[in-house]
Amino acid sequence: MAKQKKQPRPKAETPKGFRDYFGAEVVERQAMLRKIAEVYHRYGFDPLETSAVETVEALGKFLPDVDRPNEGVFAFEEDDKWLALRYDMTAPLARVAAQFRNDLPAPYRRYTQGPVWRNEKPGPGRFRQFYQCDADTVGAPSVAADAEICAMLSDCLEAVGIERGDYVVRVNNRKVLNGVMEVAGLSGDDKEAERGIVLRAIDKLDRLGEQGVRDLLGEGRKDESGDFTRGAGISPENAETIIAFVQATAGDNETTLANLDRLTEGSEVGMQGVSELRQIADLLAAQGYGPDRIIIDPSVVRGLGYYTGPVYEAELTFDVQNEKGQTVQFGSVAGGGRYDDLVKRFTGQEVPATGVSIGVDRLLAALRATGKIKGEDAGPVIVTVMDRDRMADYQAMVATLRNAGIRAEVYLGNPKNFGNQLKYADKRRSPVAVIQGSDEAARGVVQLKDLVLGAKLAQDASLEEWKSQPAQSEVATGDLVTEVQAIIARHQ
């Protein structure tokens, strides 16, 4: 201890890119995650909580030619092993699925919720620690598993408070794209570069428009700055096929699927992909999930490069103002798909898997944007301290309130300045202040100050209204609970 005194005072600061969460932020996120967990659980998914720390080897971030792993993870060496904080929930699932493959049920449905860490440059709204909330089915080759996750995703959104009609789950299939590529003459190992260009091009449809994508599929495209991006160099006719694929979405699944039938004709993998989408649509229809909730939509291209089969994305369709004040659709809050090499890296065995990740912060922002959550926690009733000697009486009052389920506390700062007690109550967003001096105690009464009404009156009421609706009232001490409950109920 003596040594510490010589050191300069440490700075009280959150490390760069990290943040703290207070009060309502914690409560609201937990409430949302709990509702999602309930849906996941009802669908038969089991919770899994892996440790935050993994071996770098298991995370697949090991680079033999550098001193330390640095591909976006926070890593440290312990006992001659490099360990790192998990950067997502999929890598730990792969490790668990391999490590416990003889004990886990097959298929293994698991959900998980918790923080992940990314060693990336932080930016506005981009933090180095954030929550993920995933559900995956490991070991189920059938697209029934994909359909189930789409239905579950739809249920999750409604469970947290997104109204039906305010969201849509869009489903596409990597195999259909592969088939379309084949039809467009882009199959074969020697066309890998071209396929990459096509994937990147269609991913930019939103930004570049149809002509921009067409340019990238053909010779290439010069952007506004004059920079030239080389294109895939495919014929206009074949480019047409690709464009038709991303624009194949019709108002109903039947028409969309018929469009895709036409575009994949002659490609085995393509026809298999369309057949899978048709099965998914049928399975969902049988469960009552129509196109008002889940639609087949070949314009979903995000993740097509990563996934191997069906991909799905949940979008919120209501309008919000973006940072520039423009009205835009809220957009994507969740996505996922099928990937087949989950466990292979560990065991050599291919295990099919499909899963979804809900963007916790995005979905919370959406609930705030729609007013479903308010960012405010209900403050406690404050029992003020008029006579320091009567602390036992105040504690007894507060115990009575708590025993009735009311959030309540005694003011525990220095009670000398009564104004400070009311300022404290304001800061805590307290609905009611309870006041009892020795005079009131002798008469067996307490004063109740309705702080919500008080704040309103102070803001905009005329004197007449103030008189007709007194923000402070005297009640019998025996009626404390019922009177406080009545005031709280008045403002709900």
Place this chain on the structure above:
Amino acid sequence: MAKQKKQPRPKAETPKGFRDYFGAEVVERQAMLRKIAEVYHRYGFDPLETSAVETVEALGKFLPDVDRPNEGVFAFEEDDKWLALRYDMTAPLARVAAQFRNDLPAPYRRYTQGPVWRNEKPGPGRFRQFYQCDADTVGAPSVAADAEICAMLSDCLEAVGIERGDYVVRVNNRKVLNGVMEVAGLSGDDKEAERGIVLRAIDKLDRLGEQGVRDLLGEGRKDESGDFTRGAGISPENAETIIAFVQATAGDNETTLANLDRLTEGSEVGMQGVSELRQIADLLAAQGYGPDRIIIDPSVVRGLGYYTGPVYEAELTFDVQNEKGQTVQFGSVAGGGRYDDLVKRFTGQEVPATGVSIGVDRLLAALRATGKIKGEDAGPVIVTVMDRDRMADYQAMVATLRNAGIRAEVYLGNPKNFGNQLKYADKRRSPVAVIQGSDEAARGVVQLKDLVLGAKLAQDASLEEWKSQPAQSEVATGDLVTEVQAIIARHQ
């Protein structure tokens, strides 16, 4: 991707000292934490979730003379700063209380729940990541804050399922010990070493017995191996005072406090300490917390070295078998106390604080020991797949069950071998298997297999009982929900 193939396969293993939590382990811990959070919240405490990562400087683990911090933390260097995973919840609270001192309400009551990380040698049942669940009041000098936390701790234990009578919260006060030390001639800067020996000696009362402690207070003690521990060297009369202090606990608070009055006579700090304990007892009595729940107990010595005022500890008093098969009291599950230098390290300003930490794993173990939680999650109803072509029908059934709030899933593995489907249902602890072949479908019925009853019958029932209580029954498809609910209810 091509490069990765050359690398050897990574090992699928949890890093040493870390573990994964599956199913019921996750659900039960979360349920317990939620109940505790509800109590904390009702007492007016606000949730706080700090980032897992802190600067090493803020954690107070910076050692200028070594390459890297190694005092029990997992640390890593980023952007020329040493960061580390938090090792408890108090250091981050200190940082937050200093960083946000102008914005936070004063007093600031906060609770927090989450994992902490210790870079220590793992052992049986000792992991490098585990949960903490703390509540602290910062900026309240009054012992009313300590009394409140004791009452809250009592409420928490009952909220998670510990029966009244099966626990006791014991309260002591560092100031009383200081006073007793003074009376025993151990005050003054030159007696720091002796006071340290006394603290360590009384902490060993349980293990060494009264005579052992007496030896350590006097000349010293030779243990069984012959090793000699030097004692504090105080006179037998003064040692008597110390011994009387740790044995001052009587059956009721009044007698205990009278004993302490006698032992601290003449010491200002000691008399203040007893007065504080008397206030705590009075405040708790006013709230209805008698000695059946919370008692003044000077034999509580754990933490006396660390804390500066009242200390408290919750013990479970029922018997369990320890690893050696001996019957012992379950023991401590939570503890805390008052500490006054929380924020000082950052700002130079002394801020009083008091708080409690509940041992999450210990309390979970206690709930398991008393049978309050079973370590088993309710498995889903399994809708089996008899005809692969009729997957849509099975999905519709499962949707009907889920919409009625029943946890249910369709078997998504290879349906060829029906035995595997039932094995899967067993592994999932499924209560009911739903079976519908084409014959049953044509007749508008389903078979329901009561798997709980089936398991019981397979284990120990005679053929007659089997016949009178058929584990499999045929019901109309329209009655699926009510019949499944009836079977589940039967086994609850």
